[in-house]
Amino acid sequence: MSTDGELFALLETHLPRANRLREQLHAEPELSGTESMTRDLVLQHLPPSGTPVTKVAETGAVVRIGGPGPAIGMRGELDALPISEETGAPFSSTRDGVMHACGHDVHLAALVAVAxxxxESDLDFPLLAVLQPREETYPSGALDISEDGILEEEQCAAMLGAHLQPILDAGTVACVPGGVNASADEFEILVHGTSGHAAYPHLTADPVLAMAGVIVALQTIVSRSVDPMTAAVVGVSSLNAGSAANVVPATARATGTIRAMSSTTRALLRSRIEDIASNVARAHGCAADVQLTSGEPVLENDPQLVEAVSKHLHARGLTLSTTLRSLGADDFSYFSERIPSAMLFIGSESSAHLHASDFLPTAADLRVTAQALLAGYLGAVERVRAGG
Structure with a gap:
């Protein structure tokens, strides 16, 4: 059986090819739902599977590397973002207004190196490469795959993911048990009033004033309804009403985000938004309609899996963070609802942050991501074999 040192030395031999793949992926990004060429390119670079490739979620794929039996899943995201690149890299995006600004190109290339x-090793535990579309938009590609039944069919016993996170120092890996990413829902509030001439406000029911009251009152949910030791966000991000200075409009519209780190808090936030919008609007002589759109659940890292993976990360000399939690969201959480899972966050040498037009991870970031995923695989095998 290969030692860990031998495995990581073997990984090093595959990093140059993985870096060339990363540059090609970066230069040819595809938006969510259109990732067929990206999927096919990654499939061409994976080792021969010996089993048929399963196409999933329209533009995704699942590939078994190894023989039959329980397998360790490893997710790689296929999609890019609608952003115009400003990195100046020699492998910059060749597609106007589309860019890998979230590190998905690095995640995919690292997965290929690990595969x-x-x-090429004598490891006898199969890997399940999950090439997932639509991480950046709804409907979620992870949700489609998790509901497809393919993971159960392939006996996926644990799931791993890695995501670059430039708020961490380069070379640092966050491997944290429990909730690490928030649930993410969206809301739309329509306040209906009575329009009229702005010079005669007493003859109108002003939805703008009512909406202003609703927005201010929404800020009391986290400060007065949620345990102050609990992380949560209710934020209004867009506001639209009227088109003329001398006309009271008939409606006002606001949209926003709801973030929570537990299902209990999530339900509370949703309920309070509906109560506040309806009652504040009514106090102004208006009516409110609230539309809630459910997004990702809380991303929960399996504690036993995290413990096993952390041991291998430490053995590689990687700097570990055990505190990073974020109210950001990732649809990897749909996997963690069904399968013992671990999402690893990887520090980056990039001076820019995620979704920025100048976000550009380095080859060193790819190396650490691949090392973390291989350590994750080894820890997952231990956890599964131990029956945890």
Whole structure:
């Protein structure tokens, strides 16, 4: 059986090819739901699977590397973002207004390097490469895959993911048990009033004033309804009403986000938004309609899996963070609802942050991401074999 040192040395031999793949992926990004070429490119670079490739979620795929039996899943996201790149890199996006600004190109290339390492070693525990579309938009590609039944069919016993996170120092890996990313829902509030001439406000029911009251009152939910030791966000992000200075409009519209780190808090926030919008609007002689759109659940890292993975990360000499939690969201959480899972956050040498037009991870970031995923695989195998 190969030692850990031998496995990581083998991984090093695959990193140059993985870096070339990363540059090609970065230069040819595709938006959510259109990732067929990206999927096919990654499939071409994976080792021979010996089993048929399963196409999933329209533009995704699941590939078994190794023989039959329980397998360790590893997610790589296929999609890019509608952003115009400003990195100046020689492998910058060749597609106007589309860019890999969230590190998905790095995640995919690292997955390929790990897959080849496992393929060429004497490890006997299969890897399930999950090439997932639509991470950046709804409907979620992870939700489609998790509901497809393919993971159960392939006996996926644990799921791993890695995500670059430039708020961490380069070379640092966050491996944290429990909730690490928030649930993410959206809301739309329509306040209906009575329009009229702005010079005669007493003859109108002003939805703008009512909406202003609603927005201010929404800010009391986290400060007065949620335990102050609990993380949560209710934020209004867009506001639209009227088109003329001398006309009271008939409606006002606001949209926003709801973030929570537990299902209990999530339900509370949703309920309070509906109560506040309806009652504040009524106090102004208006009526409110609230539309809630459910997004990702809380992303929960399996504690036993995290413990096993952390041991291998430490053995590689990687700097570990055990505190990073974020109210950001990732649809990897749909996997963690069904399967023992671990999302690893990887520090980056980039001076820019995620979704910025100048976000550009380095080859060193790719190396750490691949090392973290291989350590994750080794820890997951231990956890599954231990029956945890």
């Amino acid at each position: 080849w390492t496992i393929h």
